[in-house]
Amino acid sequence: MQTERSVQQRYAAAAQAPETALCCPVDYDRRYLEIVPAEVIEKDYGCGDPSRYVKPGETVLDLGSGTGKICFIAAQVVGPQGRVIGVDMTDEMLEVARRNAPVVAERLGFANVEFRKGRIQDLALDLERLERALKQLPIADAASFLAAEELAGELRVCAPLVATDAIDVVVSNCVLNLVEPRAKRTLFDEIFRVLQKGGRAVLRRRQRRLRLMRTFFPRAMLAVTFALVVPAAMHGAEPGRVFQSGSTRTALVELYTSEGCSSCPPAEAWLNRLGTLPGLWTEFVPVALHVNYWDHLGWRDPWASRQFTDRQRASARGWNSDTVYTPGVVLNGQEWRAWSGRNGVPRSSESVGVLTARSTDGVRWRIEFAPTGPHGQFEAWVALLSRGLESNVRAGENRGRRLHHDFVAVALVSAPMRKNGDTFRAETAIPADRSPGESLRALAVWVTSAGQLAPLQAIGGDLPRAPR
Numbered sequence: 001m002q003t004e005r006s007v008q009q010r011y012a013a014a015a016q017a018p019e020t021a022l023c024c025p026v027d028y029d030r031r032y033l034e035i036v037p038a039e040v041i042e043k044d045y046g047c048g049d050p051s052r053y054v055k056p057g058e059t060v061l062d063l064g065s066g067t068g069k070i071c072f073i074a075a076q077v078v079g080p081q082g083r084v085i086g087v088d089m090t091d092e093m094l095e096v097a098r099r100n101a102p103v104v105a106e107r108l109g110f111a112n113v114e115f116r117k118g119r120i121q122d123l124a125l126d127l128e129r130l131e132r133a134l135k136q137l138p139i140a141d142a143a144s145f146l147a148a149e150e151l152a153g154e155l156r157v158c159a160p161l162v163a164t165d166a167i168d169v170v171v172s173n174c175v176l177n178l179v180e181p182r183a184k185r186t187l188f189d190e191i192f193r194v195l196q197k198g199g200r201a202v203l204r205r206r207q208r209r210l211r212l213m214r215t216f217f218p219r220a221m222l223a224v225t226f227a228l229v230v231p232a233a234m235h236g237a238e239p240g241r242v243f244q245s246g247s248t249r250t251a252l253v254e255l256y257t258s259e260g261c262s263s264c265p266p267a268e269a270w271l272n273r274l275g276t277l278p279g280l281w282t283e284f285v286p287v288a289l290h291v292n293y294w295d296h297l298g299w300r301d302p303w304a305s306r307q308f309t310d311r312q313r314a315s316a317r318g319w320n321s322d323t324v325y326t327p328g329v330v331l332n333g334q335e336w337r338a339w340s341g342r343n344g345v346p347r348s349s350e351s352v353g354v355l356t357a358r359s360t361d362g363v364r365w366r367i368e369f370a371p372t373g374p375h376g377q378f379e380a381w382v383a384l385l386s387r388g389l390e391s392n393v394r395a396g397e398n399r400g401r402r403l404h405h406d407f408v409a410v411a412l413v414s415a416p417m418r419k420n421g422d423t424f425r426a427e428t429a430i431p432a433d434r435s436p437g438e439s440l441r442a443l444a445v446w447v448t449s450a451g452q453l454a455p456l457q458a459i460g461g462d463l464p465r466a467p468r
């Protein structure tokens with residue numbers, strides 16, 4: 001935080017008056033500078049030109065956009081069919097960039113650039129939304145601090161600053177080195193989260209350029225494996241699949257768990273047993289979401305992610321609870337404490353509509369929902385699950401135990417559904433790579449009302465084995 005505050009102060013001053021000590025000579029393509037206002041060019045603190053790697057029609061995200069020069073260049077390259085989003089944490093920089101955006105739009109004849117306030121290591125958190133909400137919730141004591149933390153978690157899930165799988169190219173011009181070392185891992189995690197399949201990152205550092213292609217290692221492995229990545233298209237294509245629900249509601253069972261919690265293995269054993277019951281996928285869809293809030297107890301859960309912790313917090317707010325715990329079971333969006341000792345999941349007779357997930361290559365999925373009741377706005381959620389995982393835990397509360405996990409979420413994405421006659425449609429892609437150690441992969445798909453977490457309908461199924 002200390003580093004971040006000094007970076008912010010330095011760039012706040014540099015947004016007000018040009019600061020030569022922060023400038024490096026850069027050879028931009030002069031054609032693109034003609035329409036960029038002089039003030040933006042004078043306050044140029046980049047060290048290279050990542051916009052060269054951008055193509056027409058793409059959606060570009062510039063990390064640490066400053067006064068917006070790279071965004072304004074990229075806006076011309078991507079053209080009116082493309083889009084550019086700049087993210088910066090410094091108000092003074094955002095002020096200059098936002099004030100000049102309409103000038104550039106007028107000179108260009110189209111407006112395709114916007115600037116958002118956020119920290120690049122936390123691209124889900126919209127800082128301006130958070131600031132607006134905090135005006136109603138001033139932090140005066142521990143309780144209001146914890147409430148604010150929860151609110152931030154909820155915003156990350158329900159109104160992310162940059163959505164998952166939304167970006168074709170991430171660019172950054174000499175900003176990664178300004179992020180404090182302990183946040184670097186999260187930063188790379190975030191870059192991979194927002195990039196869509198086949199997306200690229202062009203990251204300029206002071207010395208050299210790094211280019212990354214997004215591939216699909218489990219989230220927990222992304223930061224350490226990025227040097228080994230290959231384009232997703234090189235992985236063997238899988239045969240196509242169709243999963244379809246009936247019109248009565250299939251239950252979604254979410255287990256929030258952690259390898260760092262000694263009371264979790266019995267709950268996981270219960271969830272694993274659901275995999276042996278005949279109602280699997282047709283009556284209930286199980287998903288294990290590993291949370292990261294016990295990671296500090298001595299054992300870092302390799303499948304845990306903050307995304308799942310935030311999701312659990314946001315769900316708990318739905319039943320007015322301030323607390324989250326493990327093992328925590330959520331049945332159709334509601335806390336469910338009666339799972340223990342129960343063989344199976346309560347059945348529903350409610351008619352909600354038919355949900356279909358279809359893919360020809362096992363990677364790109366079309367999700368369709370034909371609701372029984374009145375139409376609204378819907379959102380599709382897709383989780384990639386690893387099955388049959390085993391883990392030797394060497395520290396923490398489960399030290400010395402060999403744990404067996406099933407239905408472990410290794411990726412979770414959501415996409416808004418568009419109306420198409422009487423049905424609603426969304427398209428999304430899931431990771432093509434296998435998780436190390438998994439015996440099988442599966443897909444869980446559910447649909448919610450837009451902006452909600454409680455599922456209306458769910459479906460899922462095992463995926464064909466991919467070639468190793």
Ligand SMILES: C[S@@+](CC[C@H](N)C(=O)[O-])C[C@H]1O[C@@H](n2cnc3c(N)ncnc32)[C@H](O)[C@@H]1O
Nearest residue numbers: 011045046064065066088089090093119120173
């Ligand atoms: C080196 S300048 C780059 C500006 C711009 N990309 C350019 O090429 O002129 C760094 C910018 O990154 C922003 N920045 C630094 N660390 C950041 C962080 N962790 N999150 C968001 N913005 C950050 C600063 O506010 C500043 O505007």
